[in-house]
Amino acid sequence: MPIEREVLMEVKNLRVEFKGGSKKPFVAVDDVSFKIYRGETFGLVGESGSGKTSIGRAMVRINEVAGGEILFKGQRINGLISRELDREVTQKIQMIFQDPMASLNERAKVDYIVAEGLYNTKAYQSEAERKAMVSQALLAVGLLPEFASRFPHEFSGGQRQRIGVARALVMQPEFIIADEPISSLDVSIRAQVLNLLSELQQQRSLTYMFIAHDLSVVRFITDRVAVINRGQLVELADTEELFANPLHPYTRSLLSAVPIPDPALEQAKVIIPYDPLGHDYAVHKPLWVEVTPKHFVLGNAAEIKEYRQRLA
Amino acid sequence: MEEQALFVLAERDVADAERSGYSDYSYWGSTIRVFMKNYAAVFCLGLLIVLLVFIMVQPYLPAQRDPNEIHLSQETFRQLRNVRPGAEFWFGTNSIGQDLWARIWSGTRTSLGIGIAVASWNVLIGIIVGTLWGYVRKLERVLTEVYNVLDNIPSTIIMTLIAYMLRPSISTMVIAMGVTGWVPVSRFIRTQVIIIRDREYNLASRCLGTPTGRIITRNILPYLVSVIMLRFALAIPGAIASEVFLTYIGLGLPLHIPSLGNLINEGRQLMMIPVMRYQLIFPSVVVSLITISFYVMGNAFSDAADPRNHV
Ligand SMILES: Nc1ncnc2c1ncn2[C@@H]1O[C@H](COP(=O)(O)OP(=O)(O)OP(=O)(O)O)[C@@H](O)[C@H]1O
Ligand SMILES: [Mg+2]
Numbered sequence A: 001m002p003i004e005r006e007v008l009m010e011v012k013n014l015r016v017e018f019k020g021g022s023k024k025p026f027v028a029v030d031d032v033s034f035k036i037y038r039g040e041t042f043g044l045v046g047e048s049g050s051g052k053t054s055i056g057r058a059m060v061r062i063n064e065v066a067g068g069e070i071l072f073k074g075q076r077i078n079g080l081i082s083r084e085l086d087r088e089v090t091q092k093i094q095m096i097f098q099d100p101m102a103s104l105n106e107r108a109k110v111d112y113i114v115a116e117g118l119y120n121t122k123a124y125q126s127e128a129e130r131k132a133m134v135s136q137a138l139l140a141v142g143l144l145p146e147f148a149s150r151f152p153h154e155f156s157g158g159q160r161q162r163i164g165v166a167r168a169l170v171m172q173p174e175f176i177i178a179d180e181p182i183s184s185l186d187v188s189i190r191a192q193v194l195n196l197l198s199e200l201q202q203q204r205s206l207t208y209m210f211i212a213h214d215l216s217v218v219r220f221i222t223d224r225v226a227v228i229n230r231g232q233l234v235e236l237a238d239t240e241e242l243f244a245n246p247l248h249p250y251t252r253s254l255l256s257a258v259p260i261p262d263p264a265l266e267q268a269k270v271i272i273p274y275d276p277l278g279h280d281y282a283v284h285k286p287l288w289v290e291v292t293p294k295h296f297v298l299g300n301a302a303e304i305k306e307y308r309q310r311l312a
Numbered sequence B: 001m002e003e004q005a006l007f008v009l010a011e012r013d014v015a016d017a018e019r020s021g022y023s024d025y026s027y028w029g030s031t032i033r034v035f036m037k038n039y040a041a042v043f044c045l046g047l048l049i050v051l052l053v054f055i056m057v058q059p060y061l062p063a064q065r066d067p068n069e070i071h072l073s074q075e076t077f078r079q080l081r082n083v084r085p086g087a088e089f090w091f092g093t094n095s096i097g098q099d100l101w102a103r104i105w106s107g108t109r110t111s112l113g114i115g116i117a118v119a120s121w122n123v124l125i126g127i128i129v130g131t132l133w134g135y136v137r138k139l140e141r142v143l144t145e146v147y148n149v150l151d152n153i154p155s156t157i158i159m160t161l162i163a164y165m166l167r168p169s170i171s172t173m174v175i176a177m178g179v180t181g182w183v184p185v186s187r188f189i190r191t192q193v194i195i196i197r198d199r200e201y202n203l204a205s206r207c208l209g210t211p212t213g214r215i216i217t218r219n220i221l222p223y224l225v226s227v228i229m230l231r232f233a234l235a236i237p238g239a240i241a242s243e244v245f246l247t248y249i250g251l252g253l254p255l256h257i258p259s260l261g262n263l264i265n266e267g268r269q270l271m272m273i274p275v276m277r278y279q280l281i282f283p284s285v286v287v288s289l290i291t292i293s294f295y296v297m298g299n300a301f302s303d304a305a306d307p308r309n310h311v
Helices: A051-060 A083-090 A111-121 A127-140 A145-149 A157-169 A187-204 A215-221 A241-245 A249-255 A263-268 A299-311 B016-018 B027-036 B039-060 B098-136 B137-152 B155-165 B170-197 B201-208 B211-249 B260-271 B276-306
Strands: A009-017 A026-037 A043-047 A067-072 A093-096 A174-179 A207-212 A224-229 A233-239 A286-291 A295-299
Touching: A009 A051, A009 A207, A026 A043, A026 A051, A026 A067, A026 A207, A026 A233, A043 A051, A051 A093, A051 A174, A051 A207, A067 B137, A083 A093, A083 A111, A093 A157, A093 B201, A111 A127, A111 A145, A111 A157, A127 A145, A127 A157, A145 A187, A145 B201, A157 A187, A174 A263, A187 A215, A224 A241, A224 A249, A233 A241, A233 A249, A249 B039, A286 A299, A295 A299, B027 B276, B039 B098, B098 B137, B098 B155, B098 B170, B098 B211, B098 B260, B098 B276, B155 B170, B155 B211, B170 B211, B170 B276, B201 B211, B211 B260, B260 B276
Parallel strands: A043 A207, A043 A224, A093 A174, A174 A207
Antiparallel strands: A009 A026, A009 A067, A224 A233, A233 A295, A286 A295
């Protein structure tokens, strides 16, 4: 991999808030920064409610950004942007949703669902061309073109998720956010969808942000991983580095909980609990520090020193 | 025989396997099929169709009388008042000698017309305002304020005021019921829209840059067909009941325009005399049949229009 890679997507000090009535807003994402390079698969892991989806949705501009910036190829895409940029971003950034049972319009035929983005960007000259694009997208995800005339409820979960992938692909995107795309699928078809995503990435040189809470999947599919806890990134590194040298106690705890496919080892496994009060942040606030090249971790001066020693 | 020859791998075509096992589903086709399985509803639908056709052709049938003609006795030249139902006057006559049969069907025409007009208006405006209120966040504040104002004025008072100020006529009736009748419908629709507006399939559409108008027509309203139909079905008898109420408080249609409202009102005044109760019973039966039929049908249709019931 070349040293100077193109940054496709950059998130800078992102903050996402949800206002519940008149109370003070709930901060779902707090001061999160990371870069995603062209062609890679960037993983975002954390437990349920940690803010993964909120980040993804801010990047596709469904969630409002309360602070910070989101840059696509160096251009800010949150807040007010020009019409051309809006069009470009709508086309180039796509999302695959968590729950295929909820993410397809039940009252529309697959033809409309897959072509929806095409209608919006008018990316075709004739009805015949549009139909051809839909057929191609369906074939690309391993579905039959004649499925276009059917309704979503006639399909299984795995097929529905593939329809969701087709709807994203037809836009010719460069960057796809996959929000736990397999977590609500049957175990038997998870690999199918994962392999499909990998194949598509190679064929079309796509960049992915892969959101997950299942670390074994993350290890299999991602190049770099960021770990998020309660709306804050705690650690970010190349996947192998992170699995080999987890530094932050939260990451260690998360890794210790991964099931091992060996009963003997699994039985002997010690799960490390994570205690957020274990940090002494009363005086020294934690900072986002690059401990070793490309390995970032959240910690105060004392913690960082300890992490560096451990790596040495 | 060689073992190899015994065990030959069967040909398997994955595409072929996927192709099988699907039906040709159509939303409206399935809706009608499920509806047709509900015999009570089909019966009510039949009843309403028969009633509708009948009131349309009734004036042109042989031996029909003018609903406003006052019938006089051939010998005495006095009004044939309160003649009981029989061969001459099938439903009898009223207190000034008008033919009740003719008046009831004429009244049904009027009332059903008012009911359908008011229900269509209220549901249409209710849908438009309700979807904008529920989906377009910029309009949310304004429409909520408007709603609070309108909702705090009892609709009976508005209805009564308008019916009082304008000359009583069919259009006055429709206006009186339509001025605020859409308000509760819009609130209902808004609630439904809020329930589904942030479902993932709508977020997906927003990601793809689908304009709000198309999200409303393709994503939101199709999901509300069943509740809207129920609302509409109940709004028709609702408007008929309002007409009866306005007549009761003296703001109804003039007597030369028969309606179920003024027929019931006339009948009510004679309620205490047992032999004259037919004058109340006939129009009441018509109102009840209409109300019950729309209710049963509306519920059945709303169930049928819910795809979860399309097994
Ligand atoms: N629309 C919303 N309104 C209010 N609070 C929200 C909203 N969306 C998310 N939240 C809150 O923000 C926090 C982060 O939610 P988010 O969906 O980003 O978590 P997640 O990491 O994706 O979790 P999961 O693994 O369960 O999908 C949660 O506490 C959630 O309750
Ligand atoms: Mg999520």
